[in-house]
Amino acid sequence: MNDMPLNRRSFLQGAVAGGAALGLGLGLNGSILRAGEVTGSPKPGKIGPFKISLAEWSLHRALRAKELDNLDFPKVAREQYGIEGVEFVNQFFKDKAHDSVYLNDLKKRADDQGVTCVLIMIDGEGDLSAPEKEARARAVDNHKKWVDAAAALGCHAIRVNTGEHYSPTDVKDVSEACAVLSDYGAQHKIHVICENHGGPSSNPDALLALMKAVNGTKTVATGANFGTLPDFGNFPQEDGKYKIDVYDAIARMMPYAHGVSAKSYDFDDKGREARLDFARIMKIVSDAGYDGWVGIEYEGNRLSEPEGIKATKKLLEAVRGSDYSG
Numbered sequence: 001m002n003d004m005p006l007n008r009r010s011f012l013q014g015a016v017a018g019g020a021a022l023g024l025g026l027g028l029n030g031s032i033l034r035a036g037e038v039t040g041s042p043k044p045g046k047i048g049p050f051k052i053s054l055a056e057w058s059l060h061r062a063l064r065a066k067e068l069d070n071l072d073f074p075k076v077a078r079e080q081y082g083i084e085g086v087e088f089v090n091q092f093f094k095d096k097a098h099d100s101v102y103l104n105d106l107k108k109r110a111d112d113q114g115v116t117c118v119l120i121m122i123d124g125e126g127d128l129s130a131p132e133k134e135a136r137a138r139a140v141d142n143h144k145k146w147v148d149a150a151a152a153l154g155c156h157a158i159r160v161n162t163g164e165h166y167s168p169t170d171v172k173d174v175s176e177a178c179a180v181l182s183d184y185g186a187q188h189k190i191h192v193i194c195e196n197h198g199g200p201s202s203n204p205d206a207l208l209a210l211m212k213a214v215n216g217t218k219t220v221a222t223g224a225n226f227g228t229l230p231d232f233g234n235f236p237q238e239d240g241k242y243k244i245d246v247y248d249a250i251a252r253m254m255p256y257a258h259g260v261s262a263k264s265y266d267f268d269d270k271g272r273e274a275r276l277d278f279a280r281i282m283k284i285v286s287d288a289g290y291d292g293w294v295g296i297e298y299e300g301n302r303l304s305e306p307e308g309i310k311a312t313k314k315l316l317e318a319v320r321g322s323d324y325s326g
Contacts, residue, residue: 038255038288040248044326047279048286052316053085053118055261055297056092058309063092071102074110074117081309085116087295088153090146091123097145103152110153117153118293119193119259122146122160128181129163129174129200136177139163143181150190157191157258159229161201168205175213182214182226191258195229196249202235204249211256228256230285231297232276233263240275250281254288264312265300271315278315283324 054077062068068076070092077083096102110117125146126139143160150158160181166174182192200206207228214226230253236243266274285294294316298308 038251038284040245040251040284042251042280042283042287042324042326044324045283046286047282047319047322047324049291050260050282050285050294050316050320051085051292052083052313053087053116053293053295054081054083054309055087055121055295056089057121058296058298059305060089061305071106071109074106074113074115078113078115080306081313083296083313084114085118085293085295086110087118087293088120088155089123090120090125090149094124097149100152103149107153116293117150117155118295119155119157119159120146120150120153121195122158127163127165128160128177129165131165131173133173136173140177140181140184144184147181147185147188147190147192151188155190157193157229158185159193159195159259161197162194162199162207162210164199166200166206166210168203168209171206171210171213175210178210178214178226186225191225191227193227193229193258195231195261196234196253197231198234204244204252208252208256215256226256227258228253229259229261230254230257231261231263232278232281233265233299234261242275246276247280247284251284251288254285254290257285257288257290259292260285260290260294261297262294262312262316263297263299264308264315265298266302267311267315271311271318273312273315279319279322279324282316282319 056073059068063070074086077086093102107117122143125142126135128136128139130136130139143158146158162174162178178192185192194201194207194210196202196207211228230250232250235246235249264273268274296309296312298305298312300308303311
């Protein structure tokens with residue numbers, strides 16, 4: 001962002017500082033949204049537009065069984081499911097982050113299919129909240145190669161796991177590590193985004209404390225570049241029921257969102273997701289001003305992976321542009 005005009009840079013710097021002080025969120029394109037503008041009980045109205053992508057984890061069984069190769073993922077997304085955006089998982093090309101021949105081949109295959117490489121989900125690269133400073137530094141360095149890979153593929157973001165060692169009242173160490181990584185991402189025009197993915201990240205209070213801490217740090221690049229990837233399903237559950245208000249949690253995460261993960265598990269006889277009100281969630285997403293990629297992430301067992309992906313896509317297409325009645 002060094003080539004950003006001075007007036008734009010000055011505006012964003014003030015906005016980031018003000019957002020940290022007032023408890024505001026950073027919306028898309030650096031816009032500021034007050035947390036109260038997006039609620040878990042949206043008013044009736046039309047659900048806005050969004051694009052549908054496919055998270056590679058939806059096919060993790062096929063990939064692990066060697067029935068599908070990562071290089072063929074863009075072709076499968078396009079030809080089998082009619083989906084034009086893909087979200088990679090680094091587990092399926094773990095040793096290829098700096099393999100330019102492999103990445104060029106993957107990018108060409110996506111381009112040939114007219115498929116956008118949206119993001120890479122990063123696992124197994126260390127704890128960004130580790131108590132030891134050296135361990136946090138290693139985790140940051142481990143993630144940097146995936147920023148490079150994302151840039152090579154034309155992605156806009158990497159999804160990181162924020163770790164296990166922070167809380168709503170203690171985000172100092174993790175925020176410092178995330179700020180360093182986010183600054184590196186900004187240099188390569190790659191967002192660094194945090195999914196609610198277990199541990200403290202699935203506690204909205206802890207994740208939002210991290211957002212505010214990083215977005216209030218010294219650089220404009222960090223503030224404009226660090227955000228959330230709200231996942232519909234990754235919140236604490238007991239006996240198949242959520243222990244927190246999922247809709248309120250998603251609403252609180254949306255002002256910082258640079259991506260959305262449409263988690264699905266099962267469907268009723270009318271094609272609705274069995275655990276989650278997709279229309280309500282997508283109205284929350286729409287009310288936040290988000291119109292970007294919404295990634296299908298099917299994790300069910302009753303339907304096969306292809307059936308679950310198709311059912312999720314059909315549901316998202318049904319709610320897109322529809323009238324939400326509340």
